[in-house]
Every structure is written in C-alpha cells, then in structure tokens.
Amino acid sequence: MKSETILEQAALHCESRGRKLTAKRRQVLAGLVKSQKALSAYDLADYCRDKLGTSLLPTSVYRILEFLESLGLVHRLNTANKYVACAHVTCDGANEIPQFLICQSCGSVKEIGITKSFVQGLSQAVEKVGFHLANNQLELECLCADCVVQQGGVQ
Amino acid sequence: MKSETILEQAALHCESRGRKLTAKRRQVLAGLVKSQKALSAYDLADYCRDKLGTSLLPTSVYRILEFLESLGLVHRLNTANKYVACAHVTCDGANEIPQFLICQSCGSVKEIGITKSFVQGLSQAVEKVGFHLANNQLELECLCADCVVQQGGVQ
DNA sequence: TTGACGAATGATACAATGTAACATTTTTTT
DNA sequence: AAAAAAATGTTACATTGTATCATTCGTCAA
Incomplete structure (x- = not known):
C-alpha cells in the first residue's frame, strides 16, 4: 500500500479521535512507514x-x-528500543494483540497475529506460577528470510 | 536454597569449564542471587x-x-536492561530454554519452563511468515501476585 | 626466585537512549 | 483580540552501554 494512502488513513484516524496529525507528526510517521523497519527516536x-x-x-x-x-499508529519495541509503524493502520481500530518478529541482522520487522488460544495458553501458564500477564505483546528475536540466506543458514 | 550453596555450585561450574569464580565475580553473582530480582549493571x-x-x-x-x-550463571533481560541470576545454577547444564516473567512494578523475576510443544508452535508460526526464530527466550511483562493485590487487581 | 605471560580489573572517555522542567509558538475558543 | 489549550523548542541531565588503554594479579617455566 502506498505510504501516502497510509498517512491519509492515519490522519483520519486522528481526526476521529479529536486529535491532529500535524506536519511534524506526519514526518515522523512517514519516516517509519517508508523505512519498513524499526527506528530509534x-x-x-x-x-x-x-x-x-x-x-x-x-x-x-x-x-x-x-x-x-497512544493512537495505535506506532508500536514501541522494548527489546530493541525502537519504534515501528503499526501494520494495521489502515484496517481500523479492532487490532489484534500485536506480536513482532524482529530481524536481529537488518532490523526489519514483521507484525503478525497469533491465535487467541495460543495467547490464552501462555497466560494460563503464567497465572499458574502466581504472576499475571500485563502485556500480551511478544517480541521475538528472529532472522528474516534474506538474512538467513546471507548468513548461510541458522547459526 | 541458601545463597552460599548456590555460590559454591557456581564456583564448581566455573572450575569445570576451566574458569575462575573470582572474589569480584562472586560479589556480583551474590548480589543477584540475594536480591531475587533483576538489577542493572x-x-x-x-x-x-x-x-x-x-x-x-x-x-x-x-x-x-x-x-x-557466558557460563549460563546469569541471564540478561533485554526488555528491562537488567540481569538476573539463573534459577537453575544448581541443576547442572541441561537447562531448558529460559522464559522470564518480569514484574513491572517491583522488578521481581520468575524463571519458568514452557513446554517444548508450545515453543515449537511459536517457531512454526514464525517460519510460516518467512522468519526464523533466533532466540527462544521470551520475556513477559507481568505483575507478581503481591503487586496485583497492592494495585487492586488488573489495571 | 624471578621473569614472562596471560587473565582480570581499573580507569578514562565517550556514545546512545531516555526524561524532566520550563519557555515559546501555534491553534482554538470565546 | 484575549484567553486557554495544544504543540513544539530548548536546556539540562540521568541512565545504560562500549571502546581503549593502563595496571594488577596469578600462574608457570627457566
């Protein structure tokens, strides 16, 4: 999808919440959308x-x-201290819980959905030992297909 | 288990690999063992x-x-930029893949094992979208039982 | 015993990431 | 146009982490 389209959608998303996608905010979001990877501040x-x-x-x-x-337009990756544009900017609010695959070699990020039953299983395992899952967002250290090839397979 | 016992085991673990648990190294490990939580450098x-x-x-x-x-005596928590003593120091090398529950309120950490089938399911979901899981260590943002009570349940 | 070597630690400097506090500018509302 | 609110600028500093070189300590061989 063209980044201009994404930015327009994002602007509408802001308006619908009574906020503005100002020029500066648009610049930052555009940077993330265009780079297609995680960037630090x-x-x-x-x-x-x-x-x-x-x-x-x-x-x-x-x-x-x-x-x-706060508007769900970007996500912060705690493991990488970086940010990515939400892959679902254009598909309205009802986002699934985001799960991120982060390539440790090139920084590219894939945002995937994981089945509810899977997350529930995780949550139950956590409750079993007396903890409560406060954030369902998983961040997984990965290699993307390109980097796996470059590095000659799995290290 | 008494921390002295843990430290003795750790020392043996070092010796068996031809390394030394020096006084300074013992101090650092003891700090982590005694605190029972994640600490920064x-x-x-x-x-x-x-x-x-x-x-x-x-x-x-x-x-x-x-x-x-490098000897598996501590783990680094990437999400928290902190370190914890390995909960399995005393049970020899054959550790499971570590999974960490980190209390976001008090910093206490629980290290748990998750079933292999669960990790495999995760791994397969990742491969399906063309990525490869490079690190099976999950770090989950949680609240421990004490902090859940203090904060009046789930926020 | 000593001298040499390598392992371990000290010390200095700096880079990267993040926050706090207050000032200024811009926009909106009345 | 004045007041209020929102957005951004500015400065200062805190935290986390790395690079580099110097020094100390332990071990082992001559």
Whole structure:
C-alpha cells in the first residue's frame, strides 16, 4: 500500500479521535512507514534532518512517538528500543494483540497475529506460577528470510 | 536454597569449564542471587559500594556479567536492561530454554519452563511468515501476585 | 626466585537512549 | 483580540552501554 494512502488513513484516524496529525507528526510517521523497519527516536531525528531538511530534536521525536503510540499508529519495541509503524493502520481500530518478529541482522520487522488460544495458553501458564500477564505483546528475536540466506543458514 | 550453596555450585561450574569464580565475580553473582530480582549493571555497582564497601566500576560489572552469562550463571533481560541470576545454577547444564516473567512494578523475576510443544508452535508460526526464530527466550511483562493485590487487581 | 605471560580489573572517555522542567509558538475558543 | 489549550523548542541531565588503554594479579617455566 502506498505510504501516502497510509498517512491519509492515519490522519483520519486522528481526526476521529479529536486529535491532529500535524506536519511534524506526519514526518515522523512517514519516516517509519517508508523505512519498513524499526527506528530509534534518534534515527528519526536524523531522518528528518538529513532527508527532509527539517530540524526536529530527539525530545520532540519522543513526544511525537508517544502521541502516535497512544493512537495505535506506532508500536514501541522494548527489546530493541525502537519504534515501528503499526501494520494495521489502515484496517481500523479492532487490532489484534500485536506480536513482532524482529530481524536481529537488518532490523526489519514483521507484525503478525497469533491465535487467541495460543495467547490464552501462555497466560494460563503464567497465572499458574502466581504472576499475571500485563502485556500480551511478544517480541521475538528472529532472522528474516534474506538474512538467513546471507548468513548461510541458522547459526 | 541458601545463597552460599548456590555460590559454591557456581564456583564448581566455573572450575569445570576451566574458569575462575573470582572474589569480584562472586560479589556480583551474590548480589543477584540475594536480591531475587533483576538489577542493572549500575545497580550492582551501587550494591558493591554500599553493602560491601568494595569499589567496582560499572565497566567491570559489565565485564563480569558478560562472563557470568557466558557460563549460563546469569541471564540478561533485554526488555528491562537488567540481569538476573539463573534459577537453575544448581541443576547442572541441561537447562531448558529460559522464559522470564518480569514484574513491572517491583522488578521481581520468575524463571519458568514452557513446554517444548508450545515453543515449537511459536517457531512454526514464525517460519510460516518467512522468519526464523533466533532466540527462544521470551520475556513477559507481568505483575507478581503481591503487586496485583497492592494495585487492586488488573489495571 | 624471578621473569614472562596471560587473565582480570581499573580507569578514562565517550556514545546512545531516555526524561524532566520550563519557555515559546501555534491553534482554538470565546 | 484575549484567553486557554495544544504543540513544539530548548536546556539540562540521568541512565545504560562500549571502546581503549593502563595496571594488577596469578600462574608457570627457566
């Protein structure tokens, strides 16, 4: 899907919640959408400076990412300290619980859905030992198909 | 199990691999074993200074943690940027793939085993979309029983 | 015993990531 | 146009992590 279309959808999503997708916010989201991979806040500040010629300080990037995340437009990857555009920006609010496959070699990210029964099984195993699952978002360290080939198979 | 026993086992584990559990390394491991929770490298440096009165710079702590991890005596939690003592120090090498439940409120960590079939199911789901699972270690954001009670149930 | 070697630790500097607090600008509302 | 709210800028600093070189310690052979 064209990134312009995605950004338009995102703008509508913001409007429907009474928020605005401002120029700066659009820049940050566009950076994530176009890169197709996980970027840090500092990566995005560099992107705005180098590719767009607009200054955007890391602190502002953090604020904007927080905003975008609160609307479900981006996700924060805790294991990588990076952010990705939500793969379901265009398919309305009813997102599944996001699960991320993160290529440790090139940083590309695949967002997948995992069956409810699977998550439930996990949740039950956790409850069994007296803990409660507070976040269903899994982040899995992977290699993407390209990088598996490059590295000559599984290490 | 008494922490002294655990440390003795750890020392034997080192010897069997031709390495030494030096005084400093023992201090760091003891800090993790006694605290029963995840600590950052800087937490451990503070621990050595405040509780033990011995100076140990963060750089040294990082080196020591790296050493302990290479022997399977501690695990690094990527989501938390912290380290925990391996719960299976005393039960010899044949560890299962570690899965961690991390309390987001108090930092306590429970290391559990998850059935092989479960991990296999996950792995297959990942292969299906063209990625390869590079690390089977899951880190789950949880609340421990104590903190669930304190916070009045699930938020 | 000593000297050499390697392992372990110390020390310094810096890079990357993230937050707090307050100032300024822009937009909206009245 | 004035007031209020939202968005962004700015500065300072905290936390986490790495790179590099220096120093100390233990071991082993001559």
